[in-house]
Amino acid sequence: MNEWHELAAICRTCDCSVQYDEPLRNHTTFRIGGNCAVFVNINAVQTLQQVLKLCRERQYPYAVLGNGSNVLAADTGFPGVILHLGNNFSKVKVDGTKLHCQSGATLGRIGKIALEESLSGMECLAGIPGTVGGALYMNAGAYGVEIADIIVSATCVRSDGTVYEIARKDMELGYRKSIFLGNDDVIAEVTLELRNGKYAEIKAEMNTLLGRRRAKQPLELPSAGSTFKRPMGNYASFLIDQCGLKGASVGDAQVSRKHAGFVVNTGKATCRDVLELCNYVKQTVYEKTGYALELEPVILGKP
Numbered sequence: 199m200n201e202w203h204e205l206a207a208i209c210r211t212c213d214c215s216v217q218y219d220e221p222l223r224n225h226t227t228f229r230i231g232g233n234c235a236v237f238v239n240i241n242a243v244q245t246l247q248q249v250l251k252l253c254r255e256r257q258y259p260y261a262v263l264g265n266g267s268n269v270l271a272a273d274t275g276f277p278g279v280i281l282h283l284g285n286n287f288s289k290v291k292v293d294g295t296k297l298h299c300q301s302g303a304t305l306g307r308i309g310k311i312a313l314e315e316s317l318s319g320m321e322c323l324a325g326i327p328g329t330v331g332g333a334l335y336m337n338a339g340a341y342g343v344e345i346a347d348i349i350v351s352a353t354c355v356r357s358d359g360t361v362y363e364i365a366r367k368d369m370e371l372g373y374r375k376s377i378f379l380g381n382d383d384v385i386a387e388v389t390l391e392l393r394n395g396k397y398a399e400i401k402a403e404m405n406t407l408l409g410r411r412r413a414k415q416p417l418e419l420p421s422a423g424s425t426f427k428r429p430m431g432n433y434a435s436f437l438i439d440q441c442g443l444k445g446a447s448v449g450d451a452q453v454s455r456k457h458a459g460f461v462v463n464t465g466k467a468t469c470r471d472v473l474e475l476c477n478y479v480k481q482t483v484y485e486k487t488g489y490a491l492e493l494e495p496v497i498l499g500k501p
Contacts, residue, residue, distance in 0.1 A: 222271040231271025251359040264329030272499030301331025318395030346371040353387040419462040422495040435459030
């Protein structure tokens with residue numbers, strides 16, 4: 199802990215909590231991952247600026263973690279600083295049809311606020327178990343709608359602590375990609391543009407989609423959500439099912455028997471188990487169908 203005394207001092211000054219040697223499995227929906235050196239619960243843009251500047255000056259490796267829903271953490275953990283953008287950084291401000299959201303706000307909570315305000319546009323996204331910052335980072339989507347469809351702009355912080363605004367047109371948004379995948383900038387706040395709607399209709403649509411999600415997806419077991427990106431002209435789950443891979447397993451990592459597009463943790467799966475199983479699935483699908491599947495979750499640390 200002594201080597202982190204400067205970081206600890208920043209956290210005391212900014213009144214944000216910090217943990218050392220923190221298990222990442224406690225902060226990912228896959229419930230997989232070794233320990234990180236330092237886990238900082240960011241509570242303000244100013245805190246984020248100071249921590250990033252210190253990491254740059256001291257050459258500490260850092261990574262951003264929201265709800266950990268699209269992440270596979272290495273068994274060896276992460277040797278640097280985890281910037282946790284979660285509950286302490288999740289304020290949402292309603293401004294007409296716009297929602298100004300700190301990036302730690304979950305899509306589920308934003309969906310509830312949109313419903314309360316009779317604002318439409320979050321129905322398809324509210325069931326995704328991630329934060330709005332993470333959703334923009336990967337341009338998350340469901341049921342034909344992506345965050346790209348409602349994003350207006352974002353406030354970001356560079357590694358040197360400088361803050362800047364970026365408009366939607368400059369985000370290079372595509373299928374599960376954005377400009378943020380190629381840089382070290384941290385998404386701090388996001389502005390969404392929704393539209394006026396009727397409370398009853400919005401609620402009915404949300405309930406329908408949430409019901410469909412519960413019926414078809416293995417929500418009862420830990421996972422990182424959809425494990426493979428959708429290949430051009432087909433669906434990963436269809437191809438995996440077609441190849442007879444439902445139920446295939448390595449250790450406690452298993453291709454879900456309920457939905458072939460999900461690899462789930464049936465007990466004490468490791469990152470190595472998951473990657474070995476995914477490689478087997480990719481190889482089998484390619485040999486039998488010619489489609490090359492690509493992992494969707496972000497790998498945190500070195501597996």
